[in-house]
Every structure is written in C-alpha cells, then in structure tokens.
Amino acid sequence: MKQDTEQPVGRKRGAAKESPPEPERNLRAQGQRTRSAIIDVAKALLLESGSLEFTLREVALRAGISISNLQYYFPTRLAVLRAxxxxxxxxxxxxxxxxxxxxxxxxxxxxxxxxxxxxxxxxxxxxxxxxxxxxxxxxxxxxxxxxxxxxxxxxxxxxxxxxxxxxxxxxxxxxxxxxxxxxxxxxxxxxxxxxxxxxxxxxxxxxxxxxxxxxxxxxxxxxxxxx
CATH class of the missing domain: 1.10.357.10 (Tetracycline Repressor, domain 2)
Structure with a gap:
C-alpha cells in the first residue's frame, strides 16, 4: 500500500459552509482510503495470525507504511483492534x-x-x-x-x-x-x-x-x- 504521510489541512475560521478546495478534498479521500486499507490489513492479520502477533509494528509492516504514519490514524493497538x-x-x-x-x-x-x-x-x-x-x-x-x-x-x-x-x-x-x-x-x-x-x-x-x-x-x- 502506498505510504501516506500527509495530514488533512485545517479549515480557516468562518469557512465552515464553504466547500474545501480540490487538493484538500483529494487529501481527505486519500486519508480515508489509507485508513480503510489499514483496517483491512489489520483484520486479515488478526484472522490469519491471532492476537499474539497483532502488534502495531506488524500491522504497519503488512500495510507498507511506517509505524508513525500508522499511529497518525490509530495511535494504539487498541484503536486498530476497535476499528x-x-x-x-x-x-x-x-x-x-x-x-x-x-x-x-x-x-x-x-x-x-x-x-x-x-x-x-x-x-x-x-x-x-x-x-x-x-x-x-x-x-x-x-x-x-x-x-x-x-x-x-x-x-x-x-x-x-x-x-x-x-x-x-x-x-x-x-x-x-x-x-x-x-x-x-x-x-x-x-x-x-x-x-x-x-x-x-x-x-x-x-x-x-x-x-x-x-x-x-x-x-x-x-x-x-x-x-
């Protein structure tokens, strides 16, 4: 899975009703795809290897991303498991x-x-x-x-x-x-x-x-x- 290191850009005050610019919408969509892909990988790992091998390091390795990038979406193992x-x-x-x-x-x-x-x-x-x-x-x-x-x-x-x-x-x-x-x-x-x-x-x-x-x-x- 392609590594996603960018983070969503915050909106300026008073712009809540405005549509975000195209780059921001694309970034948010990419972030959702990355998050979903991590969940799919974690689910497959849990079903395949059980709870003993269910670690952030192993999830990140199988997802093809760094642990820090994984923790941007899921800070802890419990967060991944809960998802x-x-x-x-x-x-x-x-x-x-x-x-x-x-x-x-x-x-x-x-x-x-x-x-x-x-x-x-x-x-x-x-x-x-x-x-x-x-x-x-x-x-x-x-x-x-x-x-x-x-x-x-x-x-x-x-x-x-x-x-x-x-x-x-x-x-x-x-x-x-x-x-x-x-x-x-x-x-x-x-x-x-x-x-x-x-x-x-x-x-x-x-x-x-x-x-x-x-x-x-x-x-x-x-x-x-x-x-």
Whole structure:
C-alpha cells in the first residue's frame, strides 16, 4: 500500500459552509482510503495470525507504511483492534435498537433477535474476530474495559427488551435473564463458529436454542402466533 504521510489541512475560521478546495478534498479521500486499507490489513492479520502477533509494528509492516504514519490514524493497538471489531458489535447493537423501536408483536421481536444470534454464531469471520478480541481482553486492561462496556450495553438493551415482551418481569430479574441469554448465545458461537469441528448432534440445534430462549426470555410461555 502506498505510504501516506500527509495530514488533512485545517479549515480557516468562518469557512465552515464553504466547500474545501480540490487538493484538500483529494487529501481527505486519500486519508480515508489509507485508513480503510489499514483496517483491512489489520483484520486479515488478526484472522490469519491471532492476537499474539497483532502488534502495531506488524500491522504497519503488512500495510507498507511506517509505524508513525500508522499511529497518525490509530495511535494504539487498541484503536486498530476497535476499528476492526467494533463494526461487528455495532451491527448487533443496531439490530437490537431497531427491534426495540419497532411496534411489533413480541413473537416477531423474539424471532428477529434469535435469527440474528444464529446467523452470528455460524458466521466464521465474525466468530473468529470475536474470539481473538476476547483473548486480547484477557491480558489487556483496555481491551477488557472495552469488552465490559459492550457487554453492559447489550445486557441493558436485552433486559429492556425482556421487560417489553414480559411487562411483569422485574428489573433485577430482567438483567439476570439477559445475562443468561447472552451467555447462551456466546456458547452457541463456540459450538457452531470458526475453528469448531462440526458434529452430527449440532443438527436440529436451532429449534432447541429457540425453545431455550423462550423459557428464559418469555418465562417459559409456550410459543403462540398470537402473542
């Protein structure tokens, strides 16, 4: 990848509404291309070599740029890692927020989230990226904090969703149920995701997963198309 050492030119005060000159627009576009290329290289490195070789030096080497140039876009290893993994997490959070905002029957809302959980569990790339991030979180305090922040938002969001589909559920109980659902979804990813040799007993697991979700999420209520 071509080395990009130039930095965006700041705008003058009072020129906020003016279109930037052509050289500046080109520079910004080049900067975005460089940033995207770094993310692609970092993602490939993480999937290929895992967390142990995921260093700024190795990312810069594979991207064909200097470490100082890499740090202009991503000052730390965590910044690079976050740029790689965050889209996966944000996609799930966006789906959760969208589901909560839709005025739909509880059964429909549950099925949307379960479908997404099963899709994520079977996506080899998403699973591998998540596993590598978790392995870094085990030894890196910043990654651990970021992981905890994400889990906090997901747990609170699912707890809110539980109280929507089960209005009688108390806040503390909803958080317990949400934690169990997340743990079950994480475990499903380990059973069906990348690197796991598939066994015959995983066939038909989807239906069992849905039934287990109903027990936890809906308090054991039977599936009913009219819910």
């Amino acid at each position: 790689v993994v965050e889209p996966v997490i944000e996609a799930y959070l966006a789906e959760l927020r969208k589901t909560l905002d839709v005025d739909a029957p509880p059964r429909v809302m549950v099925d949307v989230l379960v479908d997404r959980a099963l899709e994520d569990a079977r996506d080899a790339e998403r699973s591998a990226l998540w596993w590598h991030f978790v392995s870094l979180a085990a030894i890196d305090a910043e990654c651990s904090q970021l992981l905890d922040d994400w889990y906090e938002e997901v747990t609170q969001g699912i707890a809110k969703f539980i109280r929507v589909v089960d209005p009688e559920c108390k806040p503390a109980d909803s958080l317990h149920r949400a934690t169990l659902l997340i743990a079950m979804a994480d475990g499903l990813g380990y059973q069906l995701g990348a690197g796991r040799r598939k066994r015959s007993y995983t066939r038909g697991l989807d239906a069992k997963f849905r039934a287990a979700v109903d027990v936890i999420l809906l308090g054991g209520a039977h599936r009913n198309a009219d819910d």
